[in-house]
Amino acid sequence: xxxxxxxxxLFSVLxxxxxxxxxxxxxxxxxxxxxxxxxxxxxxxxxxxxxxxVKVYEVFTEGxxxxxxxxxxxIPFLVAIFLAIGAFRASGAMDILTWxxxxxxxxxxxxxxxxxxxxxxxxxxxxxxxxxxELIKTHGADSFIGRLASIMMGSTETTFxxxxxxxxxxxxxxxxxxxxSALAADLAGIVASVIICHALFG
Amino acid sequence: MINIIWLSMIIIGVLVAAIRCLGVTVTPLGIYLAxxxxxxSQLTHSVFDYSEFAxxxxxxxxxxxxxxxxxxKIAEKSGLITVIARAMKxxxxxxxxxxxxxxPAMGSIIMALSATMLGLGNASTPLGLKAFAxxxxxxxxxxxxxxxxxxxxxxxxxxxxIIPATIIAIRTAAGSANPAExxxxxxxxxxxxxxxxxVMTKILQRLPRYQVENYLEAEAxxxxxxxS
Numbered sequence: 001x002x003x004x005x006x007x008x009x010l011f012s013v014l015x016x017x018x019x020x021x022x023x024x025x026x027x028x029x030x031x032x033x034x035x036x037x038x039x040x041x042x043x044x045x046x047x048x049x050x051x052x053x054v055k056v057y058e059v060f061t062e063g064x065x066x067x068x069x070x071x072x073x074x075i076p077f078l079v080a081i082f083l084a085i086g087a088f089r090a091s092g093a094m095d096i097l098t099w100x101x102x103x104x105x106x107x108x109x110x111x112x113x114x115x116x117x118x119x120x121x122x123x124x125x126x127x128x129x130x131x132x133x134e135l136i137k138t139h140g141a142d143s144f145i146g147r148l149a150s151i152m153m154g155s156t157e158t159t160f161x162x163x164x165x166x167x168x169x170x171x172x173x174x175x176x177x178x179x180x181s182a183l184a185a186d187l188a189g190i191v192a193s194v195i196i197c198h199a200l201f202g
Numbered sequence: 203m204i205n206i207i208w209l210s211m212i213i214i215g216v217l218v219a220a221i222r223c224l225g226v227t228v229t230p231l232g233i234y235l236a237x238x239x240x241x242x243s244q245l246t247h248s249v250f251d252y253s254e255f256a257x258x259x260x261x262x263x264x265x266x267x268x269x270x271x272x273x274x275k276i277a278e279k280s281g282l283i284t285v286i287a288r289a290m291k292x293x294x295x296x297x298x299x300x301x302x303x304x305x306p307a308m309g310s311i312i313m314a315l316s317a318t319m320l321g322l323g324n325a326s327t328p329l330g331l332k333a334f335a336x337x338x339x340x341x342x343x344x345x346x347x348x349x350x351x352x353x354x355x356x357x358x359x360x361x362x363x364i365i366p367a368t369i370i371a372i373r374t375a376a377g378s379a380n381p382a383e384x385x386x387x388x389x390x391x392x393x394x395x396x397x398x399x400x401v402m403t404k405i406l407q408r409l410p411r412y413q414v415e416n417y418l419e420a421e422a423x424x425x426x427x428x429x430s
Contacts, residue, residue: 029386030386030387030390031383033385033386033389034380034382034383034384034385034386034387037364037365037382037386038365038382038385041273041364045273045274045276045280045282048277048280048282049276049277049279049280049282051280054276054279054280059272059275059276060275060276063272063274063276063278064269064271064272064275065268066267066275067263067264067266067267067268067269067270067272068268070263070267070271071260071261071263071264071267072260074263075256078256078257078259078260079253079257080208082249082252082256083212083249083252084211084212084215085211086215086245086248086249086251086253087212087215087248087249088212089248090219090241090244090247090248090249091214091215091217091218091219091222091241092218092219092222092241093211093214093215093217096218120207123207129368130256132369132372133255133372133376134252136373136376137255137376141373141378141381142378142379142380146373147383147387150366150372150373150384151384152391153366153369154366154369154388154392155363155394156360157358157359157360157361158359159359162358162359163355165327165331166330166331166334166355167347167351167355169331169334170334170335171344171345172338172344172345172351173345173346173421173424174345174346174420174421175347175352176346176347176352176407176412176417177352177402177403177409177412178351178355180402180406181352181356181402181406182356182360184398184399184402185356185359185360185395185398185399185402186359186360186395188360188394188395188397188398188399189360189391189392189394189395192390192395193387193391196387196390196391200387
């Protein structure tokens with residue numbers, strides 16, 4: 001009985017989502033989801049926690065304490081990657097790379113500036129985060145490049161690192177099709193980001 | 203890999219700047235040189251500038267990261283993951299046909315993927331490792347990945363992300379007018395990449411190239427090498 005109720009809720013949410021695409025445009029639906037996501041989450045999670053007997057205030061502050069550690073932990077990585085990116089960009093080497101890749105990137109409507117981030121992403125999360133921050137600093141958070149870099153960062157993963165850690169942890173040496181399918185997914189994420197970004201902010 | 207990329211970016215950067223210092227201009231009338239230290243001093247300036255920005259940026263992140271990790275701690279403590287896990291079970295049973303539905307591995311797979319979806323970060327890695335360990339129990343050849351492990355990997359590296367907290371924090375620190383506007387695009391893009399990941403694993407696992415038998419010989423040879 002409980003399962004049935006869950007199914008009804010799930011299907012009505014999915015149904016509403018699908019229906020909304022017919023009534024409103026893609027852009028409108030995207031905007032509404034982005035606006036509602038945070039308010040909904042900061043209400044639902046604490047309310048649910050309270051109902052389950054969690055001391056919401058104390059637990060919140062306990063988690064918030066980790067925020068400092070996360071921010072401080074990434075400083076060395078940011079400095080390292082900014083050193084490389086700073087040298088690469090200020091020298092004009094970035095312009096040369098962008099120019100070389102432009103025949104390919106222009107075709108899918110991807111600004112050459114985000115290519116280094118796309119290349120770094122599967123190898124190093126903090127490295128790619130550094131490049132994304134740099135793009136946002138140089139071009140502005142609300143520029144097309146700034147938005148595209150943000151979306152791309154959110155929709156891809158540190159694939160090589162995760163595969164190495166996970167398979168390493170159980171001593172598997174032959175990873176078979178794990179890497180090609182994960183990399184294909186990253187590529188799909190990059191292309192989808194470009195298309196969606198053009199549709200919304202182009 | 204990352205070491206080589208990092209180093210070559212610095213070397214290429216300095217080299218390009220050094221070449222530009224020569225100030226070579228090619229015209230139909232001849233080649234002119236206009237040497238100056240400008241490109242290299244620009245590079246020095248930019249390198250210092252960026253390292254300072256690294257700290258400004260990281261400090262700007264503190265507030266939002268604290269906010270998000272606080273909310274996520276409540277989600278973790280309240281057992282919200284188990285609710286999401288229950289809703290996802292029917293789908294997961296279909297995606298992992300090799301894992302018996304009541305096996306502990308199924309439970310840990312669902313928990314790990316739910317945590318990844320919520321963007322629980324630190325909490326999701328141990329859950330993922332646990333899921334991998336549980337799947338390994340069902341693995342006949344311990345050094346060769348199973349279909350289930352590859353599928354799990356593909357889903358978790360492309361995972362649907364509901365709230366990309368760090369990115370929102372960086373956008374806020376950089377003064378975006380609407381830092382959260384990327385939430386829906388990221389959900390949409392990850393939905394695409396997860397679909398591609400699933401289709402790819404299901405196609406690739408059927409290819410003759412990726413059959414377990416192909417790896418048996420390689421593994422046997424390696425074992426022989428280790429013995430001798």
